[in-house]
Amino acid sequence: MKTSQWRLGMGDMQILPGARHRPPLKRPLWIIVLVSLVSIFVICAFLYPPQSSAACYIFSSRGCKAITDWLPPAPAREYTDAEIASRVVIREILSAPPIQSKNPKIAFMFLTPSALPFEKLWDKFFHGHEGRFSVYVHASKEKAIHLSRYFFNREIRSDPVIWGKISMVDAERRLLVNALQDPDNQHFVLLSESCVPLYTFDYIYDYLMNTNISYVDCFEDPGPHGNGRYSEHMLPEIEKKDFRKGAQWFTMKRQHAVIVMADSLYYSKFRDYCRPGLDGRNCIADEHYLPTFFNIIDPGGIANWSVTHVDWSERKWHPKLYKGQDITSELLKNITSVDVSVHVTSDEKRVVQKWPCLWNGIQRPCYLFARKFHPETLNNLLHHFANYTTN
Ligand SMILES: *[C@@H]1O[C@H](CO)[C@@H](O)[C@H](O)[C@H]1NC(C)=O
Ligand SMILES: *[C@@H]1O[C@H](CO)[C@@H](O)[C@H](O)[C@H]1NC(C)=O
Ligand SMILES: *[C@@H]1O[C@H](CO)[C@@H](O)[C@H](O)[C@H]1NC(C)=O
Ligand SMILES: *[C@@H]1O[C@H](CO)[C@@H](O)[C@H](O)[C@H]1NC(C)=O
Secondary structure (H helix, E strand, O other), rough: HHHHHHHHHHHHHOOOOOOHHHHOHHHHHHHHHHHHHHHHHHHHHOOOOOOHHHHHHHHHHHHHHHHHHHHOOOOOOOOOOHHHHHHHHHHHHHHHOOOOOOOOOEEEEEOOOOOOOOHHHHHHHHOOOOOOOEEEOOOOOOOOOOOOOOOOOOOOOOOOOOOHHHHHHHHHHHHHHHHHOOOEEEEEEEEEEEOOEEOOOOHHHHHHOOOOOEEEEEEEOOOOOOOOOOHHHHHOOHHHHHHHHHOOOEEEEHHHHHHHHHHHHHHHHHHHHHHHHEEEEEEOHHHHHHHHHHHHHHHHHHEOOOOOEOOOOOOOOOOEEOOOOHHHHHHHHHHHHHOEEEEOOOOOOOOOEEEEEEEEEEEOOOOEOOEOHHHHHHHHHHHHHHHHHHH
């Protein structure tokens, strides 16, 4: 507080005509009046922070910011023990330089009920690139007979997976931990049985390896299929403002895969409070856990879009399933030419969020893979794949 201004104020009062003709106030009363005036002024200044620059000037020579500086800072939430532990571990992993491998590989992790209908296509995709990739298959219903040597004996131990439940996230984590056992695996790609590659192996390898970003889909959806699925049981560690949504199909750099394995705090919140039908909400753990987790612990480390294309334009419960006759070079060209990522909120406003797909600061095609393809599309895809791999 500026005492000089107060003296000025009192001085003004003293020279008011008539003031000096009054009987002099007794000293205690004078002090009480002064203290009351100061108190009222200070309270008013705090309750109604001056907006105009003139008011700011009168209240403080340092401007309005100075007045808000007097207020005690909003108390930061006190972190829980588990949260502090989690943050320390995560910061340590993120700040350590990534392990350099002489033979960096991409881990292709297939999450499927049983057979992989596009093995023949993947076989073509992998052919000639031995040593730069590894394959992991989580077949949750039954192990199938493989047609491609790249898939032979690549199954990991699996458990049943129920759509929407935490068992889906458990299967993703099981794939990650198996793939992490090979120190050469530097980037981890989650794929389903209905996913197909859109480019040659070299293109995808360069795209994923020459960046330090994980392609985890993440956006804020205030609607019923987004924040409407949030549960306050997730407090205090997960606040509603941090809750995010995103497609399940991710790619992840090694550090992030390690962090996912190290996490039990945020995982347990989704295991316990995000599932279909809980408290009248249909929370789908695999659509919220990783987007929310990365939004809290490393928002700048994820791209916020998924490199796996899917067509939701029919606005049904499930995305468009491509059939044999849909597979044309025009369709493939359309999908591979998209270089802007689009998210639409699920409330009535249907707000469209768009941002360019930036790869190391350059706008590039968003999608490396696509789904969902019916098994009958295999031959058409093989035909087109041969075309775009020779180009
Ligand atoms: C990625 O690398 C660039 C430079 O190579 C650096 O500026 C940026 O901070 C890195 N980002 C992350 C998330 O590590
Ligand atoms: C992803 O979104 C977060 C939060 O909105 C932002 O901080 C981050 O920079 C975004 N990632 C990239 C790569 O732009
Ligand atoms: C490709 O994109 C164009 C322009 O958006 C559209 O008119 C056409 O129907 C699309 N074709 C296919 C096969 O999706
Ligand atoms: C091969 O690709 C080119 C360019 O995308 C396209 O014009 C052509 O029709 C394709 N050929 C076949 C046989 O699909």
